[in-house]
Every structure is written in C-alpha cells, then in structure tokens.
Amino acid sequence: MPNNAAAEKRMRQEQRRRAFNRSTKSIVKTQVTKARQAISTTDENSVEAVRLAVSELDKAAKKGVIHKNNAARRKSRLMKQLNAINAEK
Numbered sequence: 001m002p003n004n005a006a007a008e009k010r011m012r013q014e015q016r017r018r019a020f021n022r023s024t025k026s027i028v029k030t031q032v033t034k035a036r037q038a039i040s041t042t043d044e045n046s047v048e049a050v051r052l053a054v055s056e057l058d059k060a061a062k063k064g065v066i067h068k069n070n071a072a073r074r075k076s077r078l079m080k081q082l083n084a085i086n087a088e089k
Contacts, residue, residue: 024065031056032074039081050082 002008035053038046054075061071 021065024060024063028056028060032078035078039085042085046082046085050078053078
C-alpha cells in the first residue's frame with residue numbers, strides 16, 4: 001500500500017497506463033495473428049490483413065506501448081512471410 005499522496009497518485013497513474021497498454025497490445029496481437037493466418041491460408045485478403053497489422057504496430061510504437069525497433073522487427077517479419085508466399089505464386 002502507498003504511504004503518501006504522491007505514491008497513491010503514482011499507483012493510480014500506473015493502473016490507467018497498464019490498462020491502456022494492455023488493450024493496445026491486445027489489438028496488435030489480434031491483427032498480427034489475423035495477418036499470419038491470412039498469409040498461411042494464402043487468402044487473397046492477406047495483403048490487406050498485413051497492412052492493418054502494420055498500421056496497428058506503428059500506432060503502438062508511436063504511443064510508446066512497444067519500442068519502435070520491436071515494431072519494425074515485427075513488420076519486417078510479416079512482410080517477409082507475405083513476400084515469400086507471393087513469390088511462390
């Protein structure tokens with residue numbers, strides 16, 4: 001338990017940020033999973049799914065929820081998978 005007013009405020013701020021970060025990370029994970037599934041099933045909408053996932057990763061990085069290099073790495077891996085499937089066609 002916090003011992004002073006400043007510690008109480010810090011705890012409230014951390015709870016708000018934790019909830020915000022959790023929801024943002026959840027959205028990112030959902031979009032990345034959808035994109036991976038679209039790529040693996042060679043769905044014609046896979047390009048659109050990857051575009052949405054990249055957009056969510058950029059938003060999360062911009063908000064500071066994930067590091068910008070982390071977002072760049074994930075985007076690179078998604079694009080690599082997508083290009084590998086498109087090269088086979």
